[in-house]
Amino acid sequence: xxxxxxxxTDVADAAWLADLLAHGLVRASFVPDAPTQAMHALLRTRKQxxxxxxxHVQRLQKALEDANPKLASVLTDIMGLSGRTILEALVAGxxxxxxxxxxxxxxxxxxxxxxxxxxxxxxxxxxxxxxxxHLGQYDALAKALEAIDLKVERNLDPFRDAVRLLRTVxxxxxxxxxAIVAExxxxxxxxxxxxxxxxxxxxxxxxxxxxxxxxxxxxxxxxPWLKTALVQCA
Numbered sequence: 001x002x003x004x005x006x007x008x009t010d011v012a013d014a015a016w017l018a019d020l021l022a023h024g025l026v027r028a029s030f031v032p033d034a035p036t037q038a039m040h041a042l043l044r045t046r047k048q049x050x051x052x053x054x055x056h057v058q059r060l061q062k063a064l065e066d067a068n069p070k071l072a073s074v075l076t077d078i079m080g081l082s083g084r085t086i087l088e089a090l091v092a093g094x095x096x097x098x099x100x101x102x103x104x105x106x107x108x109x110x111x112x113x114x115x116x117x118x119x120x121x122x123x124x125x126x127x128x129x130x131x132x133x134h135l136g137q138y139d140a141l142a143k144a145l146e147a148i149d150l151k152v153e154r155n156l157d158p159f160r161d162a163v164r165l166l167r168t169v170x171x172x173x174x175x176x177x178x179a180i181v182a183e184x185x186x187x188x189x190x191x192x193x194x195x196x197x198x199x200x201x202x203x204x205x206x207x208x209x210x211x212x213x214x215x216x217x218x219x220x221x222x223x224p225w226l227k228t229a230l231v232q233c234a
Contacts, residue, residue, distance in 0.1 A: 030200060032185050035158050040182035042155070044225060046148045047179075053141045056134045060087070063130040068121030074110040079138070081105050086119070091132045095123050152178065162186040171233045183226040201226045 202222015
């Protein structure tokens with residue numbers, strides 16, 4: 001039954017919800033305890049900062065491509081040992097491909113000719129400014145991530161046993177275990193069965209049937225942070 005147009009107000013909604021609650025027709029929501037909420041706030045922030053770091057790396061690559069050096073074509077990670085050393089040299093004003101080539105670590109598999117071509121370009125003042133800017137942002141985020149990791153470690157005591165148990169599951173590492181526990185806590189009595197937990201996480205097909213016909217069975221939204229962590233572990 002739909003609301004009658006023009007008659008929907010906050011007061012009417014409140015009265016309707018109160019009536020549903022009085023008759024026991026409102027299901028309780030899962031509200032994590034304070035330590036769990038603190039933990040998932042930290043780990044969610046951590047994931048957001050990692051995304052921001054990735055964005056700055058992409059912007060670094062864009063600035064390099066505009067100046068022509070193609071570091072990403074010869075280095076697996078431009079923020080690795082060789083890539084970072086070359087970027088610092090470019091920011092400092094070095095543009096000679098031969099001198100930049102000397103900074104490449106011997107373990108890099110690319111041929112010298114490929115490296116020389118990838119290091120040739122026209123890095124100007126504006127490019128150096130952008131490279132310096134994004135490197136600074138990347139480093140600031142790295143320091144923030146270190147601070148978050150320290151705080152997570154201090155807050156982990158109530159969850160250590162659950163994290164240790166989760167790590168025995170193939171595919172779940174330490175960070176993933178912490179993220180999972182941060183979303184659901186360590187008290188599984190909130191979920192009567194495993195199926196309830198799976199449904200709450202949004203990892204089971206929804207049941208959408210009418211007149212004997214099944215319609216969409218796509219996954220529900222569920223708990224997106226938990227769902228993402230579990231899908232990555234699968």
